Structures are given as C-alpha cells and as structure tokens.
C-alpha cells in the first residue's frame with residue numbers, strides 16, 4: 001500500500017538527505033509572450049494589450065501591478081488555462097494550447113483535503129497524473145524540500161496556514177514541473193511566515209532550476225523573491241517597466257541597505273505606474 005510505504009519512510013526524517021543532494025535539477029521552461037492581447041468578451045474592452053516579453057529558463061519573475069490590471073489573466077495564460085484573444089504564449093518553442101503538469105499554478109488557498117495526511121496530500125499531483133509508482137520516492141523528497149519531512153503522517157487540518165501552503169508547494173513540486181506559477185500564494189499569511197516562505201520558495205526554485213513567476217501587488221515580496229520585475233499598468237494591462245533586482249541572496253532579507261534601496265526604487269516605479277490610491281505604501285514599508 002502506498003500510504004504504508006510513505007509512513008515507513010517518513011518515520012525516520014533523519015534518513016531524508018538534504019534537498020540539494022537528492023532532488024535532481026530540472027530544466028526550467030523558457031516562455032515567450034508574443035503580441036498578446038486579450039478581451040474576455042467581444043463587447044468588453046481589452047484586459048491585456050500588446051504584450052511582448054520573454055522569461056528565461058530558471059528565471060524568477062514577479063508580475064507587479066494594482067488590482068484588476070490583468071496579472072492573474074496573464075498567469076492563467078502561461079498555465080494554458082485561458083487562451084489569448086490575439087497573440088500567443090510559446091513555451092520551449094511550442095505554442096501553448098492546453099494545461100500541462102509541466103507548469104503548475106499555486107493559489108492563495110492551499111486547497112488540501114483535511115482528512116488526509118500531509119504525505120497523501122503531497123502525493124495527489126502524482127496520483128492525478130497517473131504516476132502513482134513514483135509516490136514512494138518523490139513524496140519524501142519533496143516533503144524534505146519544503147521542510148515538512150517530520151510531518152508526513154500528520155493530518156493536514158492539524159497544520160498552520162503556512163505549513164499547509166508548504167504541503168501545497170510539495171504537491172506542486174512532486175511531478176517535477178519545469179515552471180511554477182504563483183498567484184499571490186502567501187497573501188493570507190502573517191508577515192513572518194510569508195517571509196520564510198518567500199525565501200524558501202526562491203531557494204527551491206534556484207536549487208532545482210525551475211522557472212518561477214509570481215503575481216503580487218506587494219513590492220517587498222517582489223524585491224525579496226524576483227530576479228526581474230514586470231510592472232503592469234492598467235486599463236488595458238500592459239508592461240510599463242521591466243526591471244532587474246540586482247541583489248545577492250544575503251541582501252534579499254529586509255534589513256539590508258541594498259534591499260531598502262531596491263525597495264525604494266521599485267516603490268517609486270510602482271507609484272508612478274499605479275494610481276497612488278492602490279499602492280499599499282504603509283503596508284509595504286511595514287514589511288521591511
């Protein structure tokens with residue numbers, strides 16, 4: 001039985017080696033957005049207009065913009081969940097026409113089955129992809145990656161919100177995707193938990209070589225996590241700024257002077273692009 005085998009492995013968390021040694025690097029997706037515009041209905045105006053950009057393999061990109069500017073719409077298109085009215089999303093040279101387990105989305109709500117264990121929840125992606133034979137090996141690996149190796153037998157409902165989001169992350173990582181698409185996944189968590197997850201998710205993406213795209217309206221989150229930030233303007237949504245975040249891994253914690261300089265620079269760009277009323281200035285600075 002799958003569950004028994006998982007439980008046996010998880011009973012000895014010390015047997016789980018550090019993620020860097022046991023999880024093979026993955027080739028991240030290359031994404032090209034070509035002449036993309038979108039309207040949900042013909043009678044409505046364009047939600048997105050004239051988008052053209054590329055994301056390199058293994059790059060961490062934040063889509064930053066005010067509410068309603070089309071960030072989630074763009075992310076759904078990168079996952080193949082919505083097709084653009086015009087233009088195309090090209091992944092690894094192929095026009096995207098449908099979802100695939102190679103690019104997975106994570107949302108604000110972890111959507112776990114509360115009556116199942118952590119290991120059973122983490123195994124669901126593999127089950128649904130008819131890859132149950134990989135569960136015994138992959139689930140302990142990914143639970144180690146998200147720092148939940150010793151929680152494998154716990155019921156999901158016994159975990160904190162941050163731990164539940166880690167289980168959702170493990171479930172997403174188990175089928176070895178090339179790209180993770182995160183739609184404000186940490187916004188319901190407290191500041192301390194959110195920062196820990198931001199740091200760990202970036203580290204996991206870099207360790208594995210995953211391409212990572214994060215939708216956010218939190219300037220601090222963009223500076224902490226992203227190699228590059230695309231700032232979107234609204235009505236219609238389009239890229240107003242495309243800027244690199246030039247920080248070392250150590251500098252990405254909120255206290256460093258280079259971090260604060262990058263935060264102020266990005267906040268200035270965002271404020272110029274967004275309506276000031278939509279910029280959560282105090283909230284963002286509180287998170288420094």
Ligand SMILES: Nc1ncnc2c1ncn2[C@@H]1O[C@H](COP(=O)(O)OP(=O)(O)OP(=O)(O)O)[C@@H](O)[C@H]1O
Pocket residue numbers: 040047065066067068069070071072073074217
């Ligand atoms: N399924 C849909 N049908 C029709 N209109 C939609 C649909 N989904 C989104 N929209 C509209 O498209 C626009 C962009 O929405 P979207 O959710 O992509 O923005 P967002 O930047 O992610 O916003 P938020 O930060 O609030 O989540 C909004 O005006 C929204 O009402």
